[in-house]
Amino acid sequence: MLVITCPVCGVEGEEADFHCGGEGHIARPATENPDGISDDAQRDYMFMRKNPKGVHFERWRCDRGCGKWFHACRDTVSMQIFGYYGITQRPPAALLKKADPLWQAHFEAAKKPSAKKAKS
Amino acid sequence: MSEALIITPLYDREAPGGLAIIMTEVVDLGMIDLRGLPKDKKFMDAAKAALGIALPTAPRTSAGMGDIVCLWMSPDQWLITCPRKAVGGLLAKLNASLEGIFSLAVDMSDARTIIRLEGDRVRETLMKGSSIDFTQSGYEAGTVRRMLFGEIAAMVHVVSEKPDVFHLMVFRSYAHHAWDWIEATAMKGSEVEFLSSAEAPPVV
Ligand SMILES: [Zn+2]
Numbered sequence: 615m616l617v618i619t620c621p622v623c624g625v626e627g628e629e630a631d632f633h634c635g636g637e638g639h640i641a642r643p644a645t646e647n648p649d650g651i652s653d654d655a656q657r658d659y660m661f662m663r664k665n666p667k668g669v670h671f672e673r674w675r676c677d678r679g680c681g682k683w684f685h686a687c688r689d690t691v692s693m694q695i696f697g698y699y700g701i702t703q704r705p706p707a708a709l710l711k712k713a714d715p716l717w718q719a720h721f722e723a724a725k726k727p728s729a730k731k732a733k734s
Numbered sequence: 735m736s737e738a739l740i741i742t743p744l745y746d747r748e749a750p751g752g753l754a755i756i757m758t759e760v761v762d763l764g765m766i767d768l769r770g771l772p773k774d775k776k777f778m779d780a781a782k783a784a785l786g787i788a789l790p791t792a793p794r795t796s797a798g799m800g801d802i803v804c805l806w807m808s809p810d811q812w813l814i815t816c817p818r819k820a821v822g823g824l825l826a827k828l829n830a831s832l833e834g835i836f837s838l839a840v841d842m843s844d845a846r847t848i849i850r851l852e853g854d855r856v857r858e859t860l861m862k863g864s865s866i867d868f869t870q871s872g873y874e875a876g877t878v879r880r881m882l883f884g885e886i887a888a889m890v891h892v893v894s895e896k897p898d899v900f901h902l903m904v905f906r907s908y909a910h911h912a913w914d915w916i917e918a919t920a921m922k923g924s925e926v927e928f929l930s931s932a933e934a935p936p937v938v
Contacts (some may be wrong), residue, residue, distance in 0.1 A: 622809060622811070623794070624793055625794070625879075627865060627866075630882055631865060677882075677887075678880055678882045680807070680809060681807075681811070681880075682808065
């Protein structure tokens with residue numbers, strides 16, 4: 615069983631007290647560029663997920679507590695949660711270091727000036 | 735003019751005999767949902783001016799003075815309870831005070847129903863329907879807790895202790911579900927004796 619602590623209101627609960635909102639940090643291309651979205655970009659946004667076997671960043675909601683969204687860093691194998699951070703924040707360096715290499719590549723790519731800034 | 739008739743969600747329910755707690759529907763409390771930003775000093779001051787109480791900002795707490803009680807629901811949301819007949823006046827006062835400030839105050843009196851639970855077995859009964867240990871510290875009088883209760887969204891307000899009085903708030907459409915759940919789990923004979931000092935049965 616997953617035991618989660620809400621970083622917003624501090625409440626501790628089991629999985630059913632929260633709601634998983636899937637993978638975090640998915641930027642919606644149409645937000646930046648509503649007219650020129652390629653089919654590939656829209657497909658990636660809709661369907662393509664990292665789905666790593668390892669340490670992952672997810673969005674969770676404190677469903678039966680304060681109702682707020684937050685990010686959690688969870689190992690998809692062991693279910694261990696390593697930490698939380700705000701819904702508008704990037705993962706702290708310590709958590710990013712722990713995360714699956716897919717995530718390091720994700721934020722490396724977002725840093726490049728050519729890439730559109732990923733909004734969470 | 736004809737008088738508006740208020741039919742509460744549980745008007746057709748009465749607690750049966752043989753319960754370990756006393757349960758009744760609270761019919762005379764109105765509720766106002768108030769939203770605003772706690773960091774906005776103007777909002778906090780305006781709310782205080784209208785309510786006569788500062789909004790509680792610590793999670794799961796409440797603040798009350800006389801008839802008006804403010805329950806913390808979220809960092810930017812409060813549920814104000816007051817006598818049902820005073821809702822209109824209080825809401826007008828709030829809206830006047832909050833004029834021009836990023837906020838929202840709405841009469842939600844008919845969105846939820848409040849079930850009043852009283853007695854030494856209340857904590858134990860509620861624990862049968864949720865993942866929360868109400869015997870822990872942190873559930874003293876004044877505490878507010880939103881939770882999953884009997885598979886539905888609910889909120890509990892510890893009104894007083896010794897004897898325990900809890901208000902369980904559920905959405906109107908779940909009123910009968912919540913009522914029936916408590917009726918069944920509060921039956922005398924269904925106590926789990928978790929809170930008693932009775933000795934554990936021998937291991938055979
Ligand atoms: Zn929370």
